[in-house]
Ligand code: C2E
Ligand code: MG
């Protein structure tokens with residue numbers, strides 16, 4: 505055993521300590537993986553929703569579902585703390601289906617008429633059974649395909665297996681629209697836009713958040729808006745945090761905005777004051793923004 509050998513020959517004991525630390529980390533990871541699998545089985549996950557707003561009319565046009573995990577001992581955990589773990593361990597496939605299923609149920613239960621938008625990992629999208637599983641969830645819930653959108657974070661051409669295209673086609677057939685999420689944060693490529701018929705293009709929030717500090721951000725957002733309009737794809741800007749952000753986007757004729765300035769992600773039951781059903785009162789936006 506290599507570690508043991510080193511610990512014997514290295515009087516400082518450094519290697520041995522390193523080895524122990526690695527073991528602890530691995531054990532913690534495994535126990536967290538098990539907890540996550542249990543959480544999915546026992547419904548200990550929750551979806552919070554954040555609306556996307558039509559910047560012209562002020563009406564919500566979609567509700568983005570964001571997964572939350574309340575760990576029995578660690579407490580609240582953000583997706584950043586467990587999505588990559590779920591991806592590494594393969595749990596992501598069950599997690600993803602849980603989210604789609606729950607989002608469909610919430611939309612029915614709360615009578616929303618705008619689509620729910622669920623985030624999916626590139627890994628889920630590369631799974632040959634993905635579109636088929638989505639179809640079963642829709643069927644089981646008697647849910648219309650056009651009531652569901654999927655937000656797909658940019659993936660590299662390398663991650664693109666043959667099934668990505670197949671899933672895309674099959675989902676389109678079901679009426680499910682795909683948004684390209686976090687555009688500009690990863691492998692932003694014009695080829696991706698050309699190869700896939702995205703329903704929306706969502707600009708990574710870093711661009712709006714650095715609007716003030718970095719003069720190139722405004723130019724980049726502007727050019728993505730042009731790109732979207734040239735391709736006939738509505739552009740969403742996420743991370744809208746201030747009145748100045750909103751004003752900038754309106755002056756650039758950006759179609760859709762999302763961010764803390766409009767609404768923070770919240771449990772479904774707390775969306776009561778947000779008109780997500782048919783009875784969207786005109787002027788609601790003006791009345792609630794001052
Ligand atoms: P995302 O899809 O880009 O979601 C936007 C993230 O920005 C969310 O973080 C949201 O809470 C946060 N956000 C919203 N408005 C603002 C704002 O005005 N300012 C700032 N600074 N942040 C804002 P959250 O919920 O922690 O999710 C992080 C990421 O985790 C998501 O990024 C998404 O990629 C991933 N994720 C969330 N739920 C799921 C899920 O169910 N499945 C998968 N595969 N990934 C998920
Ligand atoms: Mg998203």
Ligand code: MG
Pocket residue numbers: 623655656657685686
């Ligand atoms: Mg994302």
Ligand code: MG
Pocket residue numbers: 685686708709742
């Ligand atoms: Mg993002």
